[in-house]
Amino acid sequence: MIDLLYIAALIVAIAFAILVFFIGRTLKSAQKTLSQVANTLDGLEKQLEGISIETTSLLNKTNLLAEDIQEKSQKLNSVVDGVQGVGTTIQQFNQSLRSISGDIHDAANQNKENVVQAMQWGNVALDLWKKFKRTNKRMEDYDGRSEQIK
Numbered sequence: 001m002i003d004l005l006y007i008a009a010l011i012v013a014i015a016f017a018i019l020v021f022f023i024g025r026t027l028k029s030a031q032k033t034l035s036q037v038a039n040t041l042d043g044l045e046k047q048l049e050g051i052s053i054e055t056t057s058l059l060n061k062t063n064l065l066a067e068d069i070q071e072k073s074q075k076l077n078s079v080v081d082g083v084q085g086v087g088t089t090i091q092q093f094n095q096s097l098r099s100i101s102g103d104i105h106d107a108a109n110q111n112k113e114n115v116v117q118a119m120q121w122g123n124v125a126l127d128l129w130k131k132f133k134r135t136n137k138r139m140e141d142y143d144g145r146s147e148q149i150k
Contacts (some may be wrong), residue, residue, distance in 0.1 A: 108115075
């Protein structure tokens with residue numbers, strides 16, 4: 001029985017040695033993995049520093065661009081105001097032309113009778129002139145014959 005206890009103690013000691021051996025291998029493997037994770041984290045940290053610098057630079061450029069856009073927008077607003085003023089002036093000019101055209105139309109309608117009467121008098125004067133010329137021509141023809149007879 002004592003031998004059996006020795007054998008059991010020997011088996012326990014061998015099992016413990018095997019357990020320690022495998023735990024050591026597992027710990028070495030875990031150490032390699034943790035070392036690789038640490039290296040990866042160092043690389044990520046450097047990349048994040050680069051990204052942070054790039055982000056800061058990009059943010060500064062964005063702010064400058066926003067200021068430039070705001071300045072140009074203000075300048076464009078003054079141009080739009082000027083164009084709007086020109087549009088208002090053109091609209092007022094068109095209204096003035098319409099008013100003048102309407103006044104001329106009204107005046108023409110009011111003076112229509114006078115114009116018709118003036119045209120009739122003009123026609124009468126033209127007829128009288130034509131008759132005077134015909135009479136004058138007849139008299140010249142008559143005078144020309146009388147001199148031929150003499």
